[in-house]
Amino acid sequence: MYSRLLFLTLGTFAVGTDSFVIAGILPEISDSLDVSISTAGLLITVFAFTYAILSPIVAATTAHWPRKRLLLAGLLILAIGNALTAVLPTFGLVLASRAVAGLGAAMFTPTASTTAAALAPPEQRGRALAIVMAGLSGATALGAPIGTVIGSQVNWQATLWFVAVLSVLGAVGIAVQMPDVPSMPPVNLRKRMAPLKDARVGFTLLTTVLVFTGLYTNYSFVAESYDRATDGNGTILAVLLFVWGAGATVGNLGAGRLTDKIPGKRIIAVAIIVAGIDFALMPLSNRYLGTAIVAIFVWGICGWASLVPLQHRLLTISPAHGTLTIGLNAAATYLAVSASGLTGAAGIRLVGVHNLSLFGLGFIVLGLISSGIASRLIKKGEQTPEEAPATTPAMTKS
Structure with a gap:
């Protein structure tokens, strides 16, 4: 394998x-x-x-x-x-x-x-x-x-x-x-698009859009928001971006192992909450290089730690339409990335570039609420008739 x-x-x-x-x-x-x-x-x-x-x-x-x-x-x-x-x-x-x-x-x-x-x-x-x-x-x-x-x-x-x-x-x-x-x-296109009617799928995709919009609102202007820590040095910025990428890889792989052992909703909630705390403190932590390294590493870990359990949740909800729902999640991620330039520019005008994480925090909090709604709907066991038999016991943890 x-x-x-x-x-x-x-x-x-x-x-x-x-x-x-x-x-x-x-x-x-x-x-x-x-x-x-x-x-x-x-x-x-x-x-x-x-x-x-x-x-x-x-x-x-x-x-x-x-x-x-x-x-x-x-x-x-x-x-x-x-x-x-x-x-x-x-x-x-x-x-x-x-x-x-x-x-x-x-x-x-x-x-x-x-x-x-x-x-x-x-x-x-x-x-x-x-x-x-x-x-x-x-x-x-x-x-x-x-x-x-x-x-x-x-x-x-x-x-x-x-x-x-x-x-x-x-x-x-x-x-x-x-x-x-x-x-x-x-199958015909109507049946193939059936997951779009499922509120559990909708709120899970909304979680992806909101959380990644918040995360990338700050990433799109990371050079400007961290200029006090880097002193405008491109090499130091490259090091910070490498730290972010390393954190993303650690968060992604760690979340994958945890998703096989504990409920995915816990991983998603913890990752979003810790990311939110990190963003709330970022106007202070982005002033100095040492604290900036810690903040950007936590940002990378928690941002990407939510991706795998969100995918796993979609496969759990609609195993018969997994490729479509994963495709929709990829679309949600890239729509968030595409929108981040606009949201980042709006945030800079409202709160300033060094406080931009606070603007992104608003999206992250909304993402946490959306994920909680999806979790409650899943707990209620809402299933479309054609999908209920396809759900496997091994995938009920998300």
Whole structure:
């Protein structure tokens, strides 16, 4: 199981690197394509927006595809999208190529999560989900910095080739190692979209949107909000971002193990509450480097510790529609990331850049309330008739 999960993780590492690395090479892209920095930033927005919008659509329309074929197609399209970004000569074409890469990511990531859950025995599903999601969190700590260094030492096109190579390597590993995973039987679109009517699914997805909006509202302006601790030094900021990524990986993997042992609602609640306390103290902790390191590490741990149990909860609620609900959760995450630039700018105007975490805290608190409502609905045992028999005892902890 672990050797197979490794290549799924490599695929999510490629997706995560593609998501985060563009920000590190944006000035070089701006100069090369002769556009402003703000215009070049649309490359990030188009990728995230395409990913967010297409994840549930792809999940719903390809539910009957063989999982292995969908995984391979997603990674190969991701590779093609990055190769096109590297070679196309004009900004408009490059922008379109980011949408192609976003389509590949939308095809791969939700499928990788549900495939990991299918490959694992019931008592190890949380761990399997965490291993695959570690690719995304690991990309923030390693993939994006490595890609940024490649861009600075060679050129920005080399960074995109780096992502394309990662994608191809993941596809080769899946082609060789991955067994055939059964697909869902063909059903009409109305039945396929049935989970959208479930309030438990709705409040779980709302939790993801609110919590990650709060977390990324501050992340989008981390250079400015932590400038007192870094004294404007880019190297120190890079160290802080590495610490954040390391915390994210620790939180993700730790939550995966815990999800297999204790109720997921406890993990979600503790992670959100601790993140909220961390954000409440951040206007003080972001003044000095020592306290900033602690604050940003806790931020990384707690932010990503909620992701796996939220996915596990969705699989528990609607096991027959797992790919769709995981796709919706991916969409919720990336919609939050896409919106964070706007919410961050609004927060700066209202409370100032060094107090921005307090603005993000409001979203985090609302996310905690939403998660509590979802937990109460799950406890009441609300189930749609066609899903009740599919729920397994091993998955009732979330």
